[in-house]
Amino acid sequence: MDTNMELLSHHLANNLVELRQRRNLTQSALAKLVDLPRSTIANLESGTGNPSLANLARLSSALQTSIDQLLTPQRTSATLIKASETPIQERSQGHVKVFKLLPDKLPSMEIDRMEIEPGFSMKGIPHAPGTKEYFHCVQGEVTVKMSGAEYVVKKGDTLAFPGQVSHTYVNSGKVLGIGLSVVVLAPLSI
Template sequence: LSQLEAAGGNPSMETLWALAVALGVPFSALVEPPTPMVQVIRAGEGPTVRSDRSSYVATLLSASPPGARRDIYAVDLEPGTARASDPHIPGTVEHIVVSAGRVTAGPEGEEAELGAGDYMAYRGDVPHRYEALEPGTKFVLIMQHV
């Protein structure tokens, strides 16, 4: 809209409404100014959850907003006890990017050993686990729900 106005055009409400329908977006998306999409969570900050059965600590970095279906966690895991996870809702896929250390992760019977910089995707709707192989293991976990 701002580009049209800058070019000297002043579109009618009907024109904007027709454009919104054609683009498949809400009318308000064409007339409201955009909101900032930058969010910073500093290392060591953010809401965390801890396992009672292992050294697993997850920090929620981004909860799934309405209409989106993914959650992003920063995970710290220490050797000792594996983190066994029950199946999530049907269709869930987990994505892991290891930033430090080494971890064995994946569905039971299909685990893979991952090191810093490695990526893995696997079904999260079956029993799966994570086990740190080195102290200071860290990874980003993205849970994708369909």
Template sequence: MSGQGAIGEAVARTVRALRAGHGWSLDELAGRAGGSKGVLVGLEQGRGNPNLGTLIRISDALGVPLTRLVQVEEEPPVRMFRPERHVVLWEGEKGGKGTLLAGSDPRPSLELWRWELQPGESRASDPHVPGTKEIVYVQEGTLTLGVDGRTDLVEEGAAAVFVGDRPHSYGNATKREVRFILAVLDL
């Protein structure tokens, strides 16, 4: 494949993925980029030869640098995060931990966490960027989940999906340890 063909495929793949990650239609991206839907259709199908100005407007609309659109190398299909790469990013006053196990980048990004809360511990979180979603699965104990002034109990073996773009907290109001897995999708 020629260099131009590889770049065209990279642009097509990247624009499709980023547009989908934002949840935008072709019309919406065209409006934000000040271009036509027809140009975007051709671009996402790997056809056509958009000029530099068009690519810059599209990258600006998507909130990424131009280099991100034209990178020929794909992210590898598998990225390993071995235990030595796991990072404890929160430690509670009674020994609880919030450990980041893995994450993707750039946006939309996905993070996977392992949490342990000792009795009486809680962790409050500021709102994330608009559109962020979180999923929690409780492996052991009962988690007190607070979201935007509402409190729910998530029992062992249960899962909950909630908005992460509002104030939220994870707490342990019981007398035994709570362990849970958390996934954060940051759009």
């Protein structure tokens, strides 16, 4: 068996076992569901079987997945993004750093870590209508200015406000201001 076929058999074996067990099926129950001998299921799960396209289609239908997902490597649900790989935007001539913490582009959510040097500010970007922004201060204190009001957010505090409002973050303190900004699409009732 060539290397590509060995990999496909290995992926099929792992995925078949996981999907079958996730659905609380025995090999016999799955075999009955797809009208195949239990020994065929056992061979596929051990990586020694060579299924026909028709059998793959029956298995994928019974397990409610695609043939592609049966044959590809399992995807882990965790992704580690190293600090050196985190995208950073510099604003206010480099005195403010915005670390983009979500590796996935989600249209309804943003999470950023902001570091604002003492004496500097950053104009926030208004978000789409219907969003809500939550700013949590991790270190120092950051004043958030919007609509003629000022909110001093100290270490441990969280400020919630409509995301579409123009706002500015100001560090008028003597230490680096660090905060987390979470922007989410919110139901109208919030």
